[in-house]
Amino acid sequence: MSHFLSPVFASGFFESEAVHIALGVGTLVAVVTGVVGVFTVMRGQSFAGEAFGDLGTTGGAGAYFVGVGPLWGFVLGNVIAAGAMETIGVQRARGRDLATGIVLGAGLGLAALFLHLYTTGHSTTGATVTILFGSVFAISSSTVPLIVLLGAIVLAITLTIYRPLLLSSVNAEMASARGIRVRLIGVLYLLALALAAALAAITIGTILSTALIVGPAASALRLTRRPLTALLTAAGIGVGAMWVGIILAYDSYHWPPHGTIWPVSFFVVMIVFVTYLLSGLPEARRRRRADRTPSESSAARPATAS
Amino acid sequence: MVNAWEVASIVAVVAGVVGFFTVMRGSAFAAHAIPNGSFAGAAFAILVGVNTLLGLGVFSLGGAMTIGLLGRKGRHDVATALTLVAMLALGALFVSLLVEYAPEVYSVLFGEVLGISPNEIAPTAILGALCILAIAVLYRPLMLSSVLPEVGEARGISSFRMEMLFLAVLALATTMTVPVVGTLLIFSLMIGAPAAARSFTDRPPVAMALSVAVALLIVWVAIAASYETNYPVGFFVGAGSAVSFTLGRLWATWRNRRTGTTKRERISQSPVWGEHTP
Numbered sequence: 001m002s003h004f005l006s007p008v009f010a011s012g013f014f015e016s017e018a019v020h021i022a023l024g025v026g027t028l029v030a031v032v033t034g035v036v037g038v039f040t041v042m043r044g045q046s047f048a049g050e051a052f053g054d055l056g057t058t059g060g061a062g063a064y065f066v067g068v069g070p071l072w073g074f075v076l077g078n079v080i081a082a083g084a085m086e087t088i089g090v091q092r093a094r095g096r097d098l099a100t101g102i103v104l105g106a107g108l109g110l111a112a113l114f115l116h117l118y119t120t121g122h123s124t125t126g127a128t129v130t131i132l133f134g135s136v137f138a139i140s141s142s143t144v145p146l147i148v149l150l151g152a153i154v155l156a157i158t159l160t161i162y163r164p165l166l167l168s169s170v171n172a173e174m175a176s177a178r179g180i181r182v183r184l185i186g187v188l189y190l191l192a193l194a195l196a197a198a199l200a201a202i203t204i205g206t207i208l209s210t211a212l213i214v215g216p217a218a219s220a221l222r223l224t225r226r227p228l229t230a231l232l233t234a235a236g237i238g239v240g241a242m243w244v245g246i247i248l249a250y251d252s253y254h255w256p257p258h259g260t261i262w263p264v265s266f267f268v269v270m271i272v273f274v275t276y277l278l279s280g281l282p283e284a285r286r287r288r289r290a291d292r293t294p295s296e297s298s299a300a301r302p303a304t305a306s
Numbered sequence: 307m308v309n310a311w312e313v314a315s316i317v318a319v320v321a322g323v324v325g326f327f328t329v330m331r332g333s334a335f336a337a338h339a340i341p342n343g344s345f346a347g348a349a350f351a352i353l354v355g356v357n358t359l360l361g362l363g364v365f366s367l368g369g370a371m372t373i374g375l376l377g378r379k380g381r382h383d384v385a386t387a388l389t390l391v392a393m394l395a396l397g398a399l400f401v402s403l404l405v406e407y408a409p410e411v412y413s414v415l416f417g418e419v420l421g422i423s424p425n426e427i428a429p430t431a432i433l434g435a436l437c438i439l440a441i442a443v444l445y446r447p448l449m450l451s452s453v454l455p456e457v458g459e460a461r462g463i464s465s466f467r468m469e470m471l472f473l474a475v476l477a478l479a480t481t482m483t484v485p486v487v488g489t490l491l492i493f494s495l496m497i498g499a500p501a502a503a504r505s506f507t508d509r510p511p512v513a514m515a516l517s518v519a520v521a522l523l524i525v526w527v528a529i530a531a532s533y534e535t536n537y538p539v540g541f542f543v544g545a546g547s548a549v550s551f552t553l554g555r556l557w558a559t560w561r562n563r564r565t566g567t568t569k570r571e572r573i574s575q576s577p578v579w580g581e582h583t584p
Contacts, residue, residue: 046387047335098501101334102551105494109544112416112491116538128412133398208398211391218384263402269395273388
C-alpha cells in the first residue's frame with residue numbers, strides 16, 4: 001500500500017503532527033473562506049478582501065512587535081479595518097476604491113515600521129515572509145482552539161443572516177424595500193469577512209489570503225447559479241486546493257533545491273488560479289455554441305449578465 | 307544621499323503624472339496589482355542573478371497585460387485580484403528558493419531609497435522620461451477615453467486599446483518606482499497625491515501639476531524623516547499619502563458646504579468640461 005502511495009505522499013506524511021494540524025486547520029479555513037467568499041464575489045467586493053489581507057499585515061506585524069501570536073494581530077487588524085471601511089465607504093464605487101487604497105497604503109506603511117522595529121530588536125528576520133506568505137506547517141497546536149472558535153463564529157454569523165445577506169447581495173434595493181436592514185447586514189457580513197480573512201492569513205499569509213476568499217467562490221459562481229450549490233462548490237474547491245497544496249509542499253522537500261520546501265501558499269494559490277481559469281471554459285463553450293445557432297439559443301436561454 | 311533625492315524626485319514626478327490618470331480612470335486596483343507582479347520579477351531576478359530592473363519590467367508588463375486581457379472576460383475585479391495573487395505566490399516561491407532573502411525581500415516590498423547607488427540614476431531617469439513621453443503622446447485620446455469613453459469609441463478610439471496602453475505605461479512607471487518606494491507602497495503614492503490634487507481643482511493640467519507637487523512633497527518629507535529616524539521610507543510615504551488625501555477631502559467638503567454646490571454642478575459649470583457634459 002505504501003509503495004503505491006509513496007510517489008504521491010512523501011515518507012512521514014501521515015505520521016507528522018504538523019501535517020495533521022495543517023490538514024485540519026486548512027480544511028476548516030477553506031470551508032469558511034469559501035462560504036464567505038461567495039457573498040464577497042456576489043457583492044463585487046473583491047478589493048475589500050484584498051484590503052483585509054494587507055491590513056492584516058499591519059496587525060500581524062504589530063503582534064510580532066508587541067510579542068503576541070500573529071493570529072490575534074490578524075483578527076484585530078482586520079476588525080479595525082472593517083470598521084474603518086464601513087465609516088469611510090462612499091456611495092460611488094470609485095470613491096470606495098480610492099479610500100480603501102489610501103487606508104491600505106497607510107496600513108502597509110505602518111506594517112513596514114513595525115517589522116523594522118521588530119527585526120532591529122530581534123535576531124530573527126523571517127517575520128516578514130511568515131506574515132506575508134504564511135506557514136501552515138508552523139501553526140502550533142495551542143492556536144488550534146482559537147482557529148476553530150473563529151471559524152465557528154464566522155459560520156454562525158453567515159448561517160444566521162443567510163437569507164437577508166443573500167437578498168441584499170443580489171439586489172440591495174429590493175432587500176431594503178422588503179424591510180431588511182441592509183446596513184446592519186452589511187456590517188455583520190464585513191465582520192465575518194474580516195475574521196475569515198484572518199484565518200486565511202494564518203494559513204497562506206496575509207497578502208495571498210484573497211486567493212482563498214475570492215478564487216473558489218468566483219469559480220463556483222461561474223459554474224452554477226444556485227447559491228447553495230455555489231457555497232458547497234466554493235468550499236469544495238478550497239478544501240481540494242488546500243489538501244493538494246499541503247501534499248505537494250510536503251513532497252517538495254525532495255524536489256530541487258533539496259532541503260527546503262516550496263511554500264504551501266504557492267501551491268494553493270496556483271491551484272485556485274488555474275481552477276478559476278478552467279471554470280470559464282463551460283461558459284465559453286456555451287457562448288460558442290450560441291453563436292453557431294443564434295435563433296434556438298436566444299429563445300432557450302435568457303440573457304446572461306457577466 | 308544626494309542620489310536618493312534625485313532618484314526619489316524622478317519617482318515622485320512619474321507617480322504624480324501617471325497616478326493622475328490612474329485616479330481618473332478608477333484604476334486604483336490595477337495600480338495595486340501590477341506592483342505585485344513586479345515583486346515576483348524582482349525576486350526572480352535576484353534568484354537568477356539578472357538585473358533587477360529587467361525582472362521588474364518583464365513581470366510588471368506581463369502582469370499588466372494579463373490584467374487587461376482577463377478583465378475582458380470575467381468580472382473585472384475578480385480577474386485582477388486573482389492575477390495579483392498568483393503573481394505574489396510566484397514571488398513567494400522565488401523568495402523561498404533563495405538562501406539569504408530576508409533583507410532583500412524587505413527592501414523590495416517596502417522600498418530602500420537610502421542605499422541607491424549613482425549608476426541607478428540613469429536607468430531610472432530614462433524610464434521616467436519614457437513614461438512622461440508616453441503620457442504626453444497619449445494625452446488627448448487617453449483623456450477622452452477616460453472621461454467620456456462612448457464619445458471616444460465614436461471617434462475611433464478603442465477603449466480596450468487605451469486600457470492596454472495605459473496599463474503598459476502603469477507597468478513602466480511601476481518598474482522604475484519600485485526600487486525606491488517598494489512594491490507594497492508605490493500605489494499609495496500614485497493615488498494619494500493625485501486624489502488630493504483633484505480635491506482642489508478639476509482642470510486637468512492644473513490637477514496634474516498639483517499632483518506632481520504633492521508627490522514631490524510627500525517623497526521629500528519621507529526621505530528626510532527616514533534619514534532622521536532610520537524608520538523605513540515606505541512608512542512615511544504611506545502616512546504622507548494618507549494625510550494628503552484626508553486634507554484634500556476635508557478641503558473639498560468644506561468648500562462644498564461654503565458654496566453650496568456639489569462637484570457635479572461645478573464640473574458642468576466649468577469652462578473646460580461644461581460643454582461636454584450631457
